[in-house]
Amino acid sequence: MAGKDRYKFDSKIHVYRATRRMTQQELADLVGVSRQTIMQLERNRYNPSMLLAYSIAKVFDVTIEDLFDFKEEGKDA
Amino acid sequence: MAGKDRYKFDSKIHVYRATRRMTQQELADLVGVSRQTIMQLERNRYNPSMLLAYSIAKVFDVTIEDLFDFKEEGKDA
């Protein structure tokens, strides 16, 4: 997981989820993970596996880069 | 959580790496992981963290979706 990471990111999952009026549980079920995993992804922003990120992106028909806002460490939006 | 995944993927890292005449070790250093991590990603195809995938994609100036060939389980290319 690349210890001293050059990049960080913000999840936009909650935005897409809100747009579709979808609950955390529903998204979790669609993707096949627990609700807590979705929750922590939206909140604590930990680093998901690529497949998980991709699966969620697919639910909303967007790319991983659309779903997560990548930026370099130490820079703002 | 590689259990009942809906998606799988093939890495194209070795292709991009070959294009740039870059060694596994060089790429590993650029990204800040061990050579084995790169090696296993190219070979055994395990599921990297999203940040790692992104970091590698950035080295080659492509998107994650460019660097990895996603497909649904049970389907061919």
Added chain:
DNA sequence: ACAAAATGTAAAAAATATGTTATAATCGAG
């Protein structure tokens, strides 16, 4: 063919993601 560099394999340890469960906080509807 030889040497050096690059790649592959393997196993165990370390780090981190994910699951599980339980409980609390929040928010909207009535």
Added chain:
DNA sequence: CTCGATTATAACATATTTTTTACATTTTGT
């Protein structure tokens, strides 16, 4: 305000990624 649904927090257990080390094999240059 109260109820139910949704979301948040936390502790602990499990699964998976990533590192480390060491050695085998392949490739490349000369």
